Amino acid sequence: MLGTGEHGMAEAEFLRIYSKDVALVAPDGRHALTRLQRLAADRLSLQILDGPCLDFRLADAEVELTLEMGRFTFDTVYPALGxxxxxxxxxxLGTKVSDDGCIIVDVHQQTSVEGVYAGGDVVRGLDQxxxxxxxxxVAATAIRNSLSSKLTQLRQ
Ligand SMILES: Cc1cc2nc3c(=O)[nH]c(=O)nc-3n(C[C@H](O)[C@H](O)[C@H](O)COP(=O)(O)OP(=O)(O)OC[C@H]3O[C@@H](n4cnc5c(N)ncnc54)[C@H](O)[C@@H]3O)c2cc1C
Structure with a gap:
């Protein structure tokens, strides 16, 4: 797991469900982990490796990461970089956004601006x-229904 801090730890903990061999690698330098996070890493047997990551190379069925302390081989590398x-x-366009920058939408994915819809990572929720x-x-259906009702109004 390429990452550090709260986000990196959370992702590493998540991956630990699937594998007993998980390393958390700081991408840019030394890890930004609190004492409690390091204790949690110990408890989960996470390998904590300081960066920076200097190089990586795809080998036959592995990924080789070069860190200052040497070269390490992993089955896969998963980024947790935010x-x-x-x-x-x-x-x-004038849409309202949350404090963290996500576009705010209603249940039909419509933004605060009529006729403007948003979905995916740019709105809050599961990024998948x-x-x-x-x-x-949902947005496509709402757009179709909205256009259809406008057309009906025009015809009346
Ligand atoms: C490393 C990684 C691994 C992932 N693995 C998985 C996985 O295994 N399974 C899974 O379900 N999800 C995975 N995800 C999440 C998944 O990729 C996203 O949830 C999904 O791509 C979101 O789709 P989207 O259309 O909202 O955004 P994106 O796919 O990011 O598409 C947005 C597009 O808009 C473009 N864009 C941005 N700003 C502008 C602009 N101003 N003008 C024009 N174009 C612009 C961007 O260049 C981009 O092409 C992963 C994400 C990452 C980063």
Whole structure:
């Protein structure tokens, strides 16, 4: 697990459910872990490796990471680096965003601006493909229904 701090620890703990061999590697330098987090890592037998990560190489069925303290081989590398919420376009259109930058939507994925819908990672919730696709389906249906009712009004 490439990461550190609270987020890195949470992801490493999650992966620990699936494997007894999990290492938490700080990407940029020494780990930013509290004493309690280090105790938790010990309890879970997580390997704590300081960075920076200098290089990586894909081997046959492994990934080789080069750290200052040497070269390490892993079955896979999972990034826990956090995310930047790219909601600038929505903000430019006047949509309301939460304190952390997520676009706020209603149950039909409509934003605070009529006719503007949002879904996926840019709204708050589970950041996974299936969720994004489900929200896209909800938005598409709402858009279709909204256009249909506008058309009916125009015809009356
Ligand atoms: C390393 C990693 C592993 C993951 N593994 C999984 C997994 O195994 N299973 C799973 O379900 N999910 C996984 N996810 C999460 C999944 O990728 C996201 O939840 C999903 O891609 C969200 O889709 P989206 O369309 O909301 O955003 P994105 O897929 O990020 O698409 C947004 C697009 O908008 C573009 N964009 C941004 N700003 C602008 C702009 N101003 N103008 C034009 N274009 C713009 C971006 O370039 C990007 O192409 C993973 C994510 C990461 C980072």
């Amino acid at each position: 995310c930047d919420i790219r909601s600038e376009l929505g903000s430019m 493909i299936s969720n994004a696709m489900g929200q896209a389906g």
